[in-house]
Amino acid sequence: MGHNKHILRLLGVLGAVVVLFVVVRTMVVPKDFGKTGHFRFGAIEEEKAKTARFQGADACKDCHAEAFKTWTEGKHKHHIQCENCHGPRLWHVRQMNGEPDATPPKAYWNATGIVECKRCHVKTFERAPQVKSIESVQAHVTEMGGTFSPTTKCTDCHNQHSLEVK
Amino acid sequence: MSGCDNDDKDTSRREFIKTVLDAGAKTFTFGSLICITAKLRLPEAGASDGVVQKELQMPAIYGFLVDTMKCIGCGSCVRADKAENDVPEQYFRTWVEQYTFYENGEVVVNSPKGASEGFAEKGRAFQPKGDEKPVKGFFVPKLCNHCINTPCIQVCPVGASYKTPEGVVLVDKKTCVGCGYCVQACPFGSRYIHPVTNVADKCTWCYHRISKGLKPACVLACPVGARTFGNVNDANSEISKALRENRVQVLKSYMGTNPRTRYIGLDSEVI
Structure with missing residues (x-):
């Protein structure tokens, strides 16, 4: 019997480790983890809660x-x-x-009345043809018979909401 | 060695086969019994009027369709996405790539600032040397593919990456430890580690919007309708119609991830 003492001690230590693992695990892992898969179920609601x-x-x-x-x-x-x-x-x-x-x-x-417009309407080779494109603001203004200056904006001639020429 | 003569061998083999067959037969009988019980149980659950009908109704499964033929590369989607989701500078949940094919056969891809400022004709970062003329070109908007077989969820060691019942792949920011395995696992480059929170971040198809019945921010902002989003289980939804009417592809089908984001008009050069 005396020889079994160290085995018992070892089993005791092993038992303590298992108990500690289970205790720590229940404390650390959220309660809703694994409810519908390997993740925290509450995270879905948290993601939904953001405001549009x-x-x-x-x-x-x-x-x-x-x-x-x-x-x-x-x-x-x-x-x-x-x-x-x-x-x-x-x-x-x-x-x-x-x-x-x-x-x-x-x-x-x-x-700004010019930057937003240029993103869609200044010619780019790859652009699909359905959008009306101009070579450059300067070329467009000159073509239309206006005077171009560095401060020229699209909204100088076009209504910013209806796009009609003023 | 005397105990291992031929007779004994035959006997043991016979016995072995007998045991195996016996076990197999027992397993089969038991298994079929379980199957029969299960079969018997199903109609029982359906007996109470209409309840099961309701439960068996198809849940919403979301899908996303990108029409590269319509995209004009204005970058409205990128700006909208950044504003809606607080995407840090130089990081992108969605971005637009510009594919240009030149006379000499070279294909060049540009995406200055993820197209958040759009594309300009001049001042391209990448173009062939010399005076090659472009012969073909188009834009390809990219975003998370919300794959059915997700490599990013598979590799997550803490269960922070997950899929919602609607098939949307999300990150639980409280659980994520920022190890970056998912960033490496994603074949589409859809994920990044957020420089402030230090956890993985990605396109959510604007889950906070779609769960309220709104369109994702990029779909709302697209001026040419190049992006379609909706419930693919609803035969009358815009996306179901678009998927029926068009021939669609996915990116990197050889990766076997089975993406839920589909594309119209992809060339084989698109990666």
Whole structure:
């Protein structure tokens, strides 16, 4: 019997390790882990909880009825949303409400009246032919009989919402 | 060696075969019994009126279709995605690639800033030496393919990458340890380690929007309708119609990941 002592001791240590593993595991692994797969089930709801920032052109028409009407009558309807040039509505509404952290982290839109237009309408070899393209702003202005200067903008001649020539 | 003569060998072999066949027969009988029970059980569950019908209804499975014939490379999708999802600078959840085929057979791919500023005719980062003329070109928007056989979920050691019931592949940011295995496993380069949070990040097909019935930000922003999103299990959805009416392909089909993002008008040069 005396020879079995060290085996018993070893078993004791092994048992303690197993118990410790089980205890730590139950503490560390979230309760909803593995509910419908090898992941934390609650993560789905967390992902859903984020607020949508882009809300579509219809959300803008209550406050900006006139611009909305011009846009609806123009060629950009169904193509360019308000938010493509003006930025996500959510930030805009928050700014209007005077919320402190409402400033967009980085503006990819400034509604400059020329930069946004050029992204689609200056000729690029690979571009599909369905979009009207110009060689350059200077060439287009000259062709149309205008005077080009470095500060010339597309909105100098075109209405920014209906695209009609002023 | 005397115990291993031919007779004994034959006997043991016979006995062995007998045992195996016996076990096989027992397993088969038991298995078929289980099958029969299961079969018997199914109609039982369906007996209460209409309940099972409701449960068996097809759940929403999302799909994404990119029409490269329509894409004009304006980068509206990239800017919208960045604003909607706080994608850090120089990282992309979606981006647009510009494929140009030149006279000498060279194919060049450009994607300046992921096309977030669009593409300009002049000042290309990559083009052939000399005065080669382009003969063919198109744009290919890229995003997470939300594969059915996902290498990225397979390699995740902590169960942070997962698939929702609708087939959308997502990252649990609280569980992710940022080891980057999934970034390497993805054959499409759709994932990156977020420089601020240090966890894996990727296109979610705007899961927070689509679960509320909205379109993903890139689909909303696309001015030419090059991106279609919807429920492929609904025969009347826009994407189901588009998938019926067009011949579609996937990227890198040889990888066997079975992507849910499909493309119209891919050339074999597109990688």
